[in-house]
Amino acid sequence: MAKQKLKADVSTEEKIKQAARKLFTEKGFAAVKTRDIAEEAGINLALLNYYFRSKEKLFDIIMIENFDQFVQQLIPILGDESLSLDEILTQVTGSYIDMLTQNPDLPFFIMNEMRSDSTKLQFVKDKMANVRAAFIKRVEDTLLKKKISRTNMGHMMMNFMGLIIFPFVAQPIMMKVNKFNKNEFDALMEERKKLVPIWLKAIMTAQ
Amino acid sequence: MAKQKLKADVSTEEKIKQAARKLFTEKGFAAVKTRDIAEEAGINLALLNYYFRSKEKLFDIIMIENFDQFVQQLIPILGDESLSLDEILTQVTGSYIDMLTQNPDLPFFIMNEMRSDSTKLQFVKDKMANVRAAFIKRVEDTLLKKKISRTNMGHMMMNFMGLIIFPFVAQPIMMKVNKFNKNEFDALMEERKKLVPIWLKAIMTAQ
DNA sequence: AAATATTTTAATCAAATGATTAAATCTGTG
DNA sequence: CACAGATTTAATCATTTGATTAAAATATTT
Structure with missing residues (x-):
């Protein structure tokens, strides 16, 4: 002692x-x-x-911690005025895929709890609203230049989340159906760090 | 009487x-x-x-019915040899978005139960494997012509599901954060029937 | 070491929950 | 109508589950 x-x-x-x-x-x-x-x-x-x-x-404690982890790292990236849209896409994608590889169950947890609603998720709503505001503020000008309308912001957020987050929500299905093991899945996600930004840009400029 | x-x-x-x-x-x-x-x-x-x-x-009964509904409608489309890849993308996207608009909770249920694993999901694995085989058989030639590798099949499945299915998994978040009501959300999904095939093609041909 | 505060345990409680039972009610048939 | 079978109900059981309590064990302070 x-x-x-x-x-x-x-x-x-x-x-x-x-x-x-x-x-x-x-x-x-x-x-x-x-x-x-x-x-x-x-x-x-x-x-x-x-x-x-x-x-x-x-x-409640666990939930708050999980939500924080889910949105936290977005703030500094979105807030960095020196980054171009391309750089933001690349950084957010990389940072998110890294984090989710370490915490693959996080997205499902978030979806699950948002769905069970209850009233206790007001603070989450607020937190997400902040991120969304930052995202819009940061990206809207660029989008407008590319003639992408405000309603399409909804699509872009879905695409962004769909390409990055969905694979982790579907990880159990993907692993079972495609007979991936954890390492192979993680390798695919590593590839996506480069691919998703390219794809997102392709989507944004598709007629 | x-x-x-x-x-x-x-x-x-x-x-x-x-x-x-x-x-x-x-x-x-x-x-x-x-x-x-x-x-x-x-x-x-x-x-x-x-x-x-x-x-x-x-x-168990509900689960089997839900899984059937989730994969059923893919079979006839994938099996129709007369359809081009473009037509398959369009039809599957449209058919799926329609079905999910009627049953928005279905994807989350599937993800949830795949995750809780248990052994009783063997039959699901088999069912999904069939769909996957049909999908690969149907699409692989086209993909090879476009120099898209076999490992990228995994990415393509994720993109496909991510762009179509994820919005429904994330519907509660999207509605809360973006202040969409059910009608506005459904309208967005209706738009995606046309957009997702275009985006998927853009993704497939992105450098 | 004695006194005090903190941490841990075993036993138990009360409510929630899945399931069963025996009786009552309904339905169609001879 | 009366009978047999199917359906429904109310009451109850046994287990699970979240929580509490009083006492024991451990650590900290004096």
Whole structure:
């Protein structure tokens, strides 16, 4: 006991959070039982309530962290006035594919929770609205020059997300149907870092 | 009582299935309680077990029907030798967007259940494998002529699904962030019937 | 070491949930 | 009508599940 207070390698509270993050992100709120979390964390069930008060409060924490991770890295890139549209496309694509390769379940989690609506997602709406505003502010001029209308902004956001995020949502299908293993899938995603910006530009200029 | 045996407008069994389809498709297996289904169907809880034996058996039925609907309509189009690649793209896109506009929760359900794996999805794997084989058989020659490699088939499938299916998976986000209502969203999807084939061709021929 | 605060455990509770049962009601048939 | 079979209901069971409690164990401070 030379050290001050490093009891376990990781504090119990952190172990619970890690277990909860893993399970909630994989399976969603309803499918995860508090006992699953306790077992995954290797702790007594009562500790979950001791540290986090309730399953729902614990979930809220994980949800906020996940959403933050999902949108956070967009801000600095979109906010960098020195980047051209091409550079933005390339950077956002690369940065996102890297992050999602590390957290492949994140998009599905987000979609799942947005769908279960509930009222608690107001803060998400706000956060996404910020990103969207930044995106529009940053891209709208360029788009207007290319004669792409405002309503088509919706299409562009869908295309952007569809080409980058969808593969991770569909990863289980892709792996099963195409008999990819994780490494092969990741290699495909690595290729997409270069391809998606090219494709997006091709889409934007297609008659 | 002139008629033979038409008791209710819809048989109790069918009412239960409709309620189950709605709820399971919207929220997934774990989040739906048998009492929710009973209430939605306007029937006594015991009837669910009387007709379908268990929640899981009922879910299996819904799952199979949903998967069938998801892949069914592809077969006749892909199998029609008289169609050009362009025509296939156009028809599949149109047919799919129509179907998904009627059943917007279907893609999410499929992704969700593929992810929860379980072993019971072998039949799905087989079904998807058939569609994939038909797709490859139908498209591979054309792709080879365009110097698109076999590994890029994976990208093409992702792009195809990403541009068509993803918007429906992300519909809740799109509607919240962009403040679309259902009609506006559907109008966008209607536009995509023409746009997605153009975009896909642009992608395929992009340097 | 004693006192105090923090962390962990085992046992238990109350509500939710999937399922069953026995009786009641309805339906068509002889 | 009365009977048999199918359908529906109300009541109840057993398990799961989220949460609590009181006590034990551990760490921290004095």
